[in-house]
Amino acid sequence: MDWFRKPKYMTVRVPKKDKKAAIPENLVTRCPACNEIIFNKEIESADRTCPKCNHHFHMPALERLRLLADNGIFLEQLSGRIKATDPLGFPGYQEKLEKGKKNTSLEDAVIGGICTVGGIRTGLAITDFGFMGGSMGSVLGEEVARLIERCCQEKIPVIIVSSSGGGARMQEGIISLMQMAKTSAALARLAEAGLLFVSVLADPTGGGVTASFAMLGDIIIAEPNALIMFAGPRVIEQTIRQHLPKRFQRAEFLQEHGMIDMIVKRQDLKKTLARLLTVPRS
């Protein structure tokens, strides 16, 4: 039966037109929340939020410093003096570090120093999601611990803004895990000295960062819709095969479940921090 084998028509594959190619990438961005196309300039001038729906985009650490610190600067920068090594000889780590440096122009995934916020002297550390997902290796752990110890000496409060979806940095193996203990121990000393620690959680904060300093704030603030987790949703779905509810692990979900104190939109963050710093009576 010949006619079964012989196609009557020739099939021709027409390459699909890449719809996104029509949008020049470096000029505009499509907001993942409201799907509107917005000029990058507009987003940047709105503290990296969507002017249409107030979706919060990732904010690089240096921009956040400009947003939060008085005059946008550290009075004294503590970070940047130390650099990551590759203690395990982990495949691809060096390249990832180089890429992170290029992405953020930082030495590692954190900046830290002393500044004033609303005129009050405070330690401030900010992690950067653009540097290996803001993951915590030796350098991030050390920078955070040094900052906290310095604030203990000076008897000033500490603010840490986390944007560390990567959690503990796999590329430094067990040494990264130990940074959780190191940073948390430093916070124990800060607490014993009676000093305030405000933790700000930005999208996304995960794993070993959540399970150490990020969840240890006297006050914990989250940005709207920030993903805050211990195990990531994919890990949970794969290992336990659980169906996860909508908005699971988002800031609003955490507030409902009693895990964080408040959700503050980025435009109000500095004002809120400045006011909180006035609370402790010395």
Place this chain on the structure above:
Amino acid sequence: MAHENLDFEESLVELERRIDELKKFSDNQRLDMQEEIKRMEERAQKLRRETYEQLTPWQIVQISRHLQRPHTLDYIHGMFEDFMEMHGDRAFIDDRAMVGGVAWLNKKPLIVIGTQKGKDTKENIACNFGLPLPEGYRKALRLMKFAEKFNLPVVTLVDTAGAFPGLEGEERGVAEAIARNLREMSILRIPVVVVIIGEGGSGGALGIGVGNRVLMLANASYTVITPEGCAAILWKDRNQAPRASEILRLTAPDLKQLGIIDEIIGEPPGGAHHEPAFVIEGVKQALERHLGELSKKSVKQLQDERYEKFRRIGFYTDADLPKPCSSPPANEDTAPAGGNGKPDKKKKHD
């Protein structure tokens, strides 16, 4: 007791089975096969040495997860004269993956806490496969605070793949529970000795792992991510776990060299499950020694030394220091009891 065998042990187990058969056969038939049996036993001896002397990291991971390996309650009942279990976090539930209570070592009370795995599916379902919920960490902390109040030392036994990765844990703040333990353990006013007896799975293990001394069994493992998880990220293939376990440096000798653990407690060839009583006695003796040493220290010493122990862990170059690396001292002269040490750091991975 018959053990579940690991793949790399198969030829040895097969040979041992044949020797047994031959022995029975010669007994039954009243034949003198001593020559043959002796020859085979020599071969088995040699094979045993070859199989267990140079274990790969992946083989160690498999041994550390072995179902028949002695688990926390085996140690508790084996080491202490008496044990009174305390239940619950006083808020929500009693997490069966985390056990704890008062135990007596040489007639002196102490607090013992540990993650509990099962030996079979039934036991594992009862203790949720040793994956603690937030309430497990909160119960642990409650017991540590009890210890602090009544000036008792704390012993923790770590054997878990990690904290339970699921909806319940996330909803009830497992990250907060672990973080709080890390902070509070660092300033406990009493001696804390941690023993990694099996699997040390990331934050879930560290959540009861901040001690003045961290001891580890020769075939235990301790890692930030499972080799399977690491392989899935690196090569999108969980079957590459053996390769990933080479990189992660998760064996006791590697961790000793990195300054993460203080001492390795020996195991018989093939792992603790071959001779549980021997291993349990080894852990007991190590505990007696370390608790004895720590009992002479002041509160401040205990707190400061514990702080320093974790504070100095990290590898980086510092522009302000003339020496290029600030790192824990590598202790190469201490011979690991397990004999799996491969001190050459510069292994090639690609």
